[in-house]
Amino acid sequence: MIQVGVNGYGTIGKRVADAIRAQPDMAVAGVAKTSPNFEAKVALERGYPLYAVDAERTAAFDDAGFDLAGTVDELVADSDVVVDATPAGVGAENAELYREHDTPAIFQGGEDPDVAEVSFNARASYEAARGADSVRVVSCNTTGLSRLFAPIAEAYGIEKARVTLVRRGGDPGQTDRGPINDTLPDPVEIPSHHGPDLNTVFPDLDVDTMGMKVPATLMHTHSVNVTLEREADAESVRELLDAESRLFVLPPELDIDGAGKLKEFAQDAGRPRGDCWENCIWGDSITVEGRDLYLFQAIHQEADVVPENVDAVRAVADTADREESTTLTEDAIGLDGRIGGTLRDPVARSPAVADGGRDDD
Amino acid sequence: MIQVGVNGYGTIGKRVADAIRAQPDMAVAGVAKTSPNFEAKVALERGYPLYAVDAERTAAFDDAGFDLAGTVDELVADSDVVVDATPAGVGAENAELYREHDTPAIFQGGEDPDVAEVSFNARASYEAARGADSVRVVSCNTTGLSRLFAPIAEAYGIEKARVTLVRRGGDPGQTDRGPINDTLPDPVEIPSHHGPDLNTVFPDLDVDTMGMKVPATLMHTHSVNVTLEREADAESVRELLDAESRLFVLPPELDIDGAGKLKEFAQDAGRPRGDCWENCIWGDSITVEGRDLYLFQAIHQEADVVPENVDAVRAVADTADREESTTLTEDAIGLDGRIGGTLRDPVARSPAVADGGRDDD
Known part of the structure; x- marks a missing residue:
């Protein structure tokens, strides 16, 4: 069993911890958190050993009556791999701690690329990350575009891609974010950071x-244009994308017009937190004009990097190749057959509806 | 004086009526409305003769104590030109009435193109509309793109254009529209109607x-890509666009990040209803990569077709060429120097802050 420490237990960290726990070859060594908020409470209820990010923070947990297993340096020492899911920029500050303990580390896409040896996407750069001391799972948007572009590049070649990313202003819990009733070019400058990140x-x-x-x-919702190197028709592109396990080509008969219905579909299907781990591509939007391919896809910013983090653990531990790892990951969390597959038997497939606390503590 | 009847006095009609009244060579013969709501009240206070759209509707106006000048067929009979600003689809139903009275008619972009002889944009198709019996002012989005593409095509040639139109869900008064907290591909199919309309x-x-x-x-906010036929650099494109009177290239020092600040700027400048008649193009977004031009622009859906309707009146009346008409229109409403020009002397330039009711009734 690969013992995985999760440093940072917010939007991404809590999801990654649950996905790690669901894997047959991994265990959650513990999770580290800055403050004893509602997420820390759920972590304890799920049986995750809870660590404070530093010694100065332990009093707040004690005052709240939250039992701590220790501080983050102990967690790192006890982990085979650490997933850093701290806020953007904090990961880079933690890099030295991971190096001191010689613990391979997975960073998130909010960090600069030079935080790690490899920028990671399971579909596109798994092999390059095998045995690395550090990898950076690219951001939700870059993950969504990497998954899409990898098979298209293999099948048709990409002469040029152009993407407009219509980004959500903030996550549902980020009540200090905007905009309200406005559409902002953000950034005004072109390209946005997503192109260089890709x-x-x-x-x-x-x-x-x-x-x-x-x-x-x-x-997030992307309008995607890819000028292909070789001719294609929309139906063959549709089939190509539909064969990818982390691309969900929405059939029109589901009558899903946006993110609200997508999330509701995922909730009804029993997905933990209503997560959409896959890119959600509107099947009817897949269009080819000459060599120009167009489509719309929605990216669940809280969730799509979760299976990528799990695969990144196996890559740095070098315990499986890409095919083995992605299959293991997807089987364990119930990402087979896209959201529709889960719908058929949600209880059996969804780790979040099972009781926690058995396989890793 | 060209006597202009305005059939339909909603979002577009009321603005067109005010802009017509401000012209030195036009008068508002009257405005027609379906119901005696707040807009009808303002029409009367501004001194516009008020007509009911049909005889069955007159009782409602009488009950509300609103003085009617008659019904719409009388207005059409008394007009040299009629601007049809009724809801999409209703214009086509009115076309026969205008033909019966042999009154040239201006329709709006919500109608199918075959409602009129010419699809009209002052910058791109003025001459084709001169002396026509009917023209259709293309929609707000198509107007915004026509103004942009005409000078680019002339200066550099357009090999291919690709636009993502991030549309506002509804106007501020359309309280029955959505979405709430969602981003919808709309339509899912590609192309949207805007391409064929262009x-x-x-x-x-x-x-x-x-x-x-x-x-x-x-x-609305557009992300625009144009693959140019000939090489260009961003600065020359910027200068080209800045020289167009109905394109406002936003200088970065104005610190305008979206539509909210644009509207506030227009309000502060004394623009009637805070209208932005120009395309608002973020100067810092104008970027050229190879032969690919990119930029962001915002389009005020309630306002950008207003000067176009005024020019369309002169085109069908055939009283001026394009240069004469657009200059007359812009001088009369205060669209000189873009929104910033108005800011310098708002009271003198803005027709809406002057008392109404003098030059056309």
Whole structure:
């Protein structure tokens, strides 16, 4: 069993911990948190050993009556791999701690690429990450685009890609974010950081990205254009994408018009927290005009990097190849057959509806 | 004086009536309305003769104590030109009435192109509309893109254009519209109707458009990509666009991040109803990568077609060429120097702050 410490137990960390626990070859060594809030309470109820991020913070946990297993340096020492899910920029500050303990580390996409040896996407750069001391799972948007571009590049070649990312203003819990009733170019400058970030995974990809921000919290929505190197028709592209386990090509008969219905579908299907781990691509949007491919996809910013973090653990531990790891990950969390597969037998497939606390503490 | 009847006095009609009244060569013969609501009250206070759209509706106006000048057929008979600003689809039903009275008619972009002889944009198709019996002012989005593409096509040639239109869900008063907290591909199919609509103005333009809808009411926002036929640099494109009177290239020092600040700027400048008649293009977004031009622009859906309707009146009346008409229109409403020009002397330039009721009744 790979003992995995999760440093940072917020939006991403709590999801990654649950996904790690669901794996047959991994256990959660513990989770580290800055403050004893509602998420810390759930961590304890799920049986995760709870660590404070530093010694100065332990009093707050004691005052709240939360039992601590120790501080984060102890967690790192006891872990085979650490997943750093702290806020953007904090991961880089933690890198030295992981090096001191010689513990391989997984960082998140909010960090600069140079925080780690490899920018990681399971579909596109798994092999490059095997045995690395540090990898950075690229951001939710870059993950969503990497998953999409990898099979398209293999099948047709990409002459040029252009993406407008219509980003949610903040997550549902980020009540200090905006905008309200406005549509902001964000950043105004072109390209947005997403294009250069994609180049950390695909160095030769010619891609221009434009970012916007809107008053929505549920998902990002991408309008994607890819000028293909070779001719294609929409139906063959549809089949190509539909064969990818982390791309969910929405059939029109589901009558899903946006992120609200997608999340409701995932909740009804028994997905933990209503998570959409897959890119959600509108099947009817897949269009080819000449060599120009167009489509819309929605990206659940809280969830799509979760299976990628699990695969990154196996990559740095070097215990499985890509095919083995992605299959293990998806079987364990119930990401087979896309959200629709889960719908058929939600209780058996969803780890979150089972009792916690058995396999890793 | 060209006597202009305005049939339909809602979001567009009321603005067009005010802009017509401000022209030195036009008068508002009257405005027609379906019901005696707040807009009808303001029409009377501004001194516009008020007509009911049909005889069955007159009782409601009488009950509300609103003095009617008659019904719409009388207005059409007394007008040299009629601007039909009724809801989408109703214009086509009115076309026969205008033909019966042999009154040239201006329709709006919500109608199908075949409602009129010419799809009209002052910058791109004025001359084709001169002396026509009917023209259709293309929609707010198509107007915004026509103004942008005309000078770019002339200066550099357009090999291909691709636009994502992030559309406001509804106008501020359309309280029955959505979405709330969601980003919808709308339509899911590609292209959206905007591409084919642009081809009614630019028959040879190769353009693909993707539409989305977001929880905002103030403006549409476009992410625009144009693959140019000839090389260009961003600064020369910026200068080209800045020289167009109906394109406002936002200088970064204004610190305008979205539609909210744009509207506030227009209000502070004394613009009637805070209208932004110009395309608002973020100067810092104008970027050229190879032959790919990118930019963001905001389009005030309630206002950008207003000067176009005024020019369309002169085109069908055939009393001025394009240069004469657009200059007259802009001088009369205060669209000189873009919103910033108005700011310098708002009272003198803004027709809405002057008393109404003098020059056309």
